[in-house]
Amino acid sequence: MPYANHSRTFADNKYVYPVLSRRSKGISVGINLNPDRVCNFDCIYCQVDRTSYIPPREVDIKLIGSELRETLDLVHSGRLFSIPPFDKTPPELRHLSDIAFSGDGEPTTFLDFYDVVKEVIRVRQDVRAFSGEPRLILLTNTSGLSRPWVQDAIDLLYKHNGEVWIKLDAGSDEYFKVVSRTHIAFRDILHNIIVTAKRHPVTIQSCFNKIDNIIPPHDEITAYCNRLKEIRENGGMIRLVQIYTIARPPAEDCVTPLTKDELTFIAEKVKEITHLPTEVFL
Ligand code: SF4
Numbered sequence: 001m002p003y004a005n006h007s008r009t010f011a012d013n014k015y016v017y018p019v020l021s022r023r024s025k026g027i028s029v030g031i032n033l034n035p036d037r038v039c040n041f042d043c044i045y046c047q048v049d050r051t052s053y054i055p056p057r058e059v060d061i062k063l064i065g066s067e068l069r070e071t072l073d074l075v076h077s078g079r080l081f082s083i084p085p086f087d088k089t090p091p092e093l094r095h096l097s098d099i100a101f102s103g104d105g106e107p108t109t110f111l112d113f114y115d116v117v118k119e120v121i122r123v124r125q126d127v128r129a130f131s132g133e134p135r136l137i138l139l140t141n142t143s144g145l146s147r148p149w150v151q152d153a154i155d156l157l158y159k160h161n162g163e164v165w166i167k168l169d170a171g172s173d174e175y176f177k178v179v180s181r182t183h184i185a186f187r188d189i190l191h192n193i194i195v196t197a198k199r200h201p202v203t204i205q206s207c208f209n210k211i212d213n214i215i216p217p218h219d220e221i222t223a224y225c226n227r228l229k230e231i232r233e234n235g236g237m238i239r240l241v242q243i244y245t246i247a248r249p250p251a252e253d254c255v256t257p258l259t260k261d262e263l264t265f266i267a268e269k270v271k272e273i274t275h276l277p278t279e280v281f282l
Pocket of ligand 1: 039040041042043045046047048103104105106141
């Protein structure tokens, strides 16, 4: 089963899609709150295809609930694993690892984010009898984390076996601008991480790659480790730092994956400078 297949379309669903996930080590059921494929970042390694016209965003929370219910049923009944490409999933990965707010843009830009979190929790409780209680994960680029209703939604997530996984792909303003290509200032991103990590322990997800065949400069990796250290010194709680590289075709051809040794070097630096636990995946 290729990890390279992360299609956000499944059957006739508009919002809910299963994927075999490297980070989750099993099936992750994604909820795409950005079917219009609009994002407030423009990461050079982004895998979302934005070359065709997509109508403006409409999010139907009730429809998300019914698609989620059907998709969870497919996973738990095992019927998912008779449908290509999931029929190639190795036996040890044929389980539901989590339900993730992720997709083709930044989930927290959806103004009714609190309500959709409530609906997902409700559906998960309804189907608990046969599905256990999979984790709920918010994958975020941090840009919406300072909004009060997003913080309320995050509080709700953490009360219901939820977690926040936060993107941090740089240590300096310059490198952040090269990689993330957003109008949002790096200092605001760091501020939002601290605000959230002071309330709840978060996972940091960092995607490092070669750009024009050049690995991330050592100075940049040191700066990145220092940013992690500052988050902790400001009272932020980090439970894990995940270091990874691209597995699917990126937005820009100049971006290519790091090797396992190159990723491990970064992880060792994080451990040396911050003493935080790390995980590397290709
Ligand atoms: S934040 Fe995510 S969806 Fe947005 S451009 Fe970056 S990788 Fe793509």
